[in-house]
Amino acid sequence: MKTIHRATWLTLSLAVMCAVARPQTPAVPVTIDNYNRAQSDVYFAVIAKGGGFGKFRHGRELAPIGQGGIIRPNRDTLYSLAVFDLDAGPVTITLPDPDKHFMTMQVINEDQYTQPVYYGAGSHTLTREMIGTRYAGVAVRVLVDPRDKNELEQIHSLQDAIQVTQQNPGMFQVPNWDEASRRRVQAALLQLGTTISDTRRMYGANENQVDPVRHVIGARCFGVALPRRMRSIYPSRPKRMTGRSFIG
Secondary structure, three states: OOOOOEEOOOOOOOOOOOOEOOOOOOOEOOOOOOHHHHHHHHHHHHHHHHHHEOOOEEOOOOOOOOOOOOOOOOOOEEEEEEEEEHHHOOEEEEEOOOOOOOEEEEEEEOOOOEEEEEEOOEEEEEOHHHHOOOEEEEEEEEEOOOOOOOHHHHHHHHHHOOEEEOOOOOOEOOOOEOHHHHHHHHHHHHHHHOOOOOOOOOOOOOHHHOOHHHHHHHHHHOOEEOOHHHOOOOOOOOOOOOOOOOOO
16 A cells, blocks of 8 residues: 555644734634635644744654544654745745655645645745645655664754745734634534545645545545545544554
């Protein structure tokens, strides 16, 4: 079975406020029609408040089994997460040479469409025109070999070598989404998710590549994932969780 690669938006500390504007406007009801945008804003806000606005917040340890706030994490992967305000100007992200490590960078817009996916070293410029929404979420993943005792230290060096260039980081300001209605829609989507056996047409780069119903279910049940040709997700849980990774 192929390694499952997806953008898992880690729950980060909410204590750090780094350039995040708290809206004082009336709450906006969340419906099935705007759920994807609302949920993206919630994901992005967690990253921004945790120190990942305009720069990367690096996960230094593998996700433990059962860690709250993570939708189906890869337990053999370290994540570096960031949110960028593209209305403030283009952002250029430079990835270092990963050498023997498998490294990817996925860019997600506020409608939960995956735009470019990059592999290995390189310099990549993101613009509002390219991404399609004001804010872009970026996830850099590096696969970890648990057999190598020095692996984490090497990957930490790779994470630290990621460079971001943007003339002005802008600010993070999203609608004041109503939490009660968002949770009601979530509950309904989770129930629908139990009836799905695969993720066909659930993820893609735009509305032409997805089924709208499956897309919104996937936004809640499986997080933001790569397009189908780049990953495999099986919406099931083994009877016994061992914490081992399967790589083929």
